[in-house]
Amino acid sequence: MNRRQLLQAAAGAPVLASVPAALCAAASPAAFQRVRPADPLWPSAASWAQLERAVGGRLTRLSAPMEPCRAAPAAQPCTEFFAALKNPYFLGDNVALTQTLGWVDAWTSMPSAYAVSAQTTADVVAAVNFAREQRLRLVVKGGGHSFQGTSNAADSLLIWTRAMNAITLHDAFVPAGCERQATPARAVSVGAGALWAHVYDAVTTKAGGYVQGGGCMTVGVAGLVQSGGFGSFSKAYGLACASLLEAEVVTADGTVRIANACTNPELFWGLKGGGGGSLGVVTRLTLRVHELPENFGAVNMTIKAGSDAAYRRLIGLIVAFYARSLMNPHWGEQIRFRPNNVLRISMVFQGLTRGEARAVWQPFLDALDSAPQDFELEFSPLKFVSTSAREFWSPTLMKRTFGFIRRDDRPGAAPGNVFWPGDQGQAGQVLHGYQSAWLPAALLHDGQREAFVGALFAASRHWGVSLHVNKGLAGAPADAIAAARDTAINPNALDAFALAICGSEGPPAYPGVAGREPDPTTARAHARAIGRAMDELRMLAPNPGSYVSESNYFEPDWQRSFWGSNYARLLAVKQRFDPEGLFFVHHGVGSERWSDDGFSLRT
Ligand SMILES: Cc1cc2nc3c(=O)[nH]c(=O)nc-3n(C[C@H](O)[C@H](O)[C@H](O)COP(=O)(O)OP(=O)(O)OC[C@H]3O[C@@H](n4cnc5c(N)ncnc54)[C@H](O)[C@@H]3O)c2cc1C
Numbered sequence: 001m002n003r004r005q006l007l008q009a010a011a012g013a014p015v016l017a018s019v020p021a022a023l024c025a026a027a028s029p030a031a032f033q034r035v036r037p038a039d040p041l042w043p044s045a046a047s048w049a050q051l052e053r054a055v056g057g058r059l060t061r062l063s064a065p066m067e068p069c070r071a072a073p074a075a076q077p078c079t080e081f082f083a084a085l086k087n088p089y090f091l092g093d094n095v096a097l098t099q100t101l102g103w104v105d106a107w108t109s110m111p112s113a114y115a116v117s118a119q120t121t122a123d124v125v126a127a128v129n130f131a132r133e134q135r136l137r138l139v140v141k142g143g144g145h146s147f148q149g150t151s152n153a154a155d156s157l158l159i160w161t162r163a164m165n166a167i168t169l170h171d172a173f174v175p176a177g178c179e180r181q182a183t184p185a186r187a188v189s190v191g192a193g194a195l196w197a198h199v200y201d202a203v204t205t206k207a208g209g210y211v212q213g214g215g216c217m218t219v220g221v222a223g224l225v226q227s228g229g230f231g232s233f234s235k236a237y238g239l240a241c242a243s244l245l246e247a248e249v250v251t252a253d254g255t256v257r258i259a260n261a262c263t264n265p266e267l268f269w270g271l272k273g274g275g276g277g278s279l280g281v282v283t284r285l286t287l288r289v290h291e292l293p294e295n296f297g298a299v300n301m302t303i304k305a306g307s308d309a310a311y312r313r314l315i316g317l318i319v320a321f322y323a324r325s326l327m328n329p330h331w332g333e334q335i336r337f338r339p340n341n342v343l344r345i346s347m348v349f350q351g352l353t354r355g356e357a358r359a360v361w362q363p364f365l366d367a368l369d370s371a372p373q374d375f376e377l378e379f380s381p382l383k384f385v386s387t388s389a390r391e392f393w394s395p396t397l398m399k400r401t402f403g404f405i406r407r408d409d410r411p412g413a414a415p416g417n418v419f420w421p422g423d424q425g426q427a428g429q430v431l432h433g434y435q436s437a438w439l440p441a442a443l444l445h446d447g448q449r450e451a452f453v454g455a456l457f458a459a460s461r462h463w464g465v466s467l468h469v470n471k472g473l474a475g476a477p478a479d480a481i482a483a484a485r486d487t488a489i490n491p492n493a494l495d496a497f498a499l500a501i502c503g504s505e506g507p508p509a510y511p512g513v514a515g516r517e518p519d520p521t522t523a524r525a526h527a528r529a530i531g532r533a534m535d536e537l538r539m540l541a542p543n544p545g546s547y548v549s550e551s552n553y554f555e556p557d558w559q560r561s562f563w564g565s566n567y568a569r570l571l572a573v574k575q576r577f578d579p580e581g582l583f584f585v586h587h588g589v590g591s592e593r594w595s596d597d598g599f600s601l602r603t
Helices: 003-011 021-025 045-054 067-071 076-084 088-092 121-134 196-205 221-227 265-271 308-326 354-369 397-401 421-426 446-460 478-485 520-540 558-577
Strands: 059-061 114-117 138-141 157-160 167-173 185-191 244-250 256-260 281-288 295-305 331-337 342-350 375-378 384-388 430-440 465-468 496-506
Touching (some): 045 059, 121 244, 308 331, 308 446, 446 465
Parallel strands (some): 138 157
Antiparallel strands (some): 295 342
16 A cells, blocks of 8 residues: 555544644655654654653663673573573563564564553553654564564564553443343453463452463463464353453554444454454453353373374374264363374363263273274373362462472462463474464364375374364354354354464574574474475365464465455454554554565555
8 A cells, every 4th residue: 555545545534533643744655664763753752751751651661681691691690581481471571572582584572662561541542642653663562472473573662561450350241332232241351461370360260250261371361362262161162252242442543442242343343353463452351251160171191103004093093083072062172193103182171070071081092902002002190180160270289289280480479370381382482383274174074084184194294283172163062153253263263173283493592692592494494394294284174274373474375364254354444443554463454565574564
């Protein structure tokens, strides 16, 4: 879009009172440019001071936390710093860091030039207006878990919502403007910067309810909900965004809007799965609270096949068993196919006792037992575990002792700062490659299952593949699927039984820190192998679609992949509420109009 089209779009948009002065000042017919610190139009010290006053002093000039390590990589402070990067709460509490430190050949985590550590909606309004008027590249960060690097950008102004983390429960919430048509619902209002661990603590542990959030406890609420959002029990409760009842949003014109089914319904729809950081800054979300089941539990086992032929048979057994017995609201999480002929099962269940869960698995275990020469099952007394649902996310002594749950190890850390050990590997990671694909449930039908088993085996020769069965809604209750249909997510997710994910990452690393730099040769080899593995699956499921938040940075045809037939409607929401593209993220809605770094409008 050129400047003329841009202005026409702005003029035609009823939500914008006026075209910003700074945009008009860009009188050149050349493409619109955002400013960087070295540019003459970069805001003056007096302008920054004005913003600082407007946000109650909560404006910070940032520098890269890695800089001291570049100067003294072997010194004790640097060693300690890199050790701390494995603590997701340390990362989340640092305005200049992100959970993923980069992705080889894609992006490297960079601090913004300045950050507003927002505490109120008024802080957000001030920052949005400042960024728009001064033509700044604007970034929004909550939990900082973006794999795509969309919550950091050099030379930008960051709105950091981490401190907006109030959590309030309601017995009978009615969205504003819906008084005549909505039944009051149990709900929770959450500040945009809250993390799921803290929401689960408030809603489940303390109040005995269930809120649909993410599997990883340190993910931010606003980022996950805008992605769509899958948790361990999504096969029962659906998408996190489908439980959204209302959001408060600051749009590009600096207006505070309420979005729900009755007020600003198109904006509301776009926030449900349209991807974070594209439509405005969400300041508060209100989510439905569901009935909590009695029990949650887990099943963990590892099976080693004695030969390639036995592994192929093992894949056939688990796929048939999944289709027959597990594709229902009780079961979620992962089945992993490793290249060394190892099958790893890490499943969770809800609404079943431990005994009932074991009974479900007995036929599969019997099949393994009948061929001991082929299958070696790693037994463990903790293969089937269950707990009262209310205790699932609480850091009980038992869970800490057995290593089921980990705590933020910083002195004085809040006791509610907990996370699953399995997610620690991703703290501070540098990605090598990552791809995902929604696998249609039709692949499990008799006519296609054998070919699918063959494709999984073939894929596993290149790289490990995980089937996240809670991240596809086939097998979910009809109301959960219907609610998901009323969101912006790619409709392929509704017919998929799983999201297949292939990924590779290295330990915390940073360019220019001697001895701790990313390894591009290894990374590129892994990325190629991941591509080959996923190609085996895509041969059977062409154009499968991919989950915006857990996907390839280099996703070709990302509009169709992330949003499918919903993209045109989503783009219309974007044009209505952010016609000038103040909110830009890599492969976000409307980002095709911008340069890769989001600084220049493409002509
Ligand atoms: C270890 C790990 C585990 C994960 N597990 C799951 C999982 O179980 N299920 C699942 O569905 N996803 C999962 N994800 C993906 C995750 O949900 C998304 O990356 C999500 O967008 C992260 O939100 P965030 O607030 O933590 O991240 P951020 O990086 O802060 O934000 C992500 C995006 O949302 C935008 N954003 C953040 N806050 C706001 C706001 N208030 N208003 C507007 N835009 C905003 C940012 O600009 C950015 O574009 C996981 C990611 C990681 C790294």
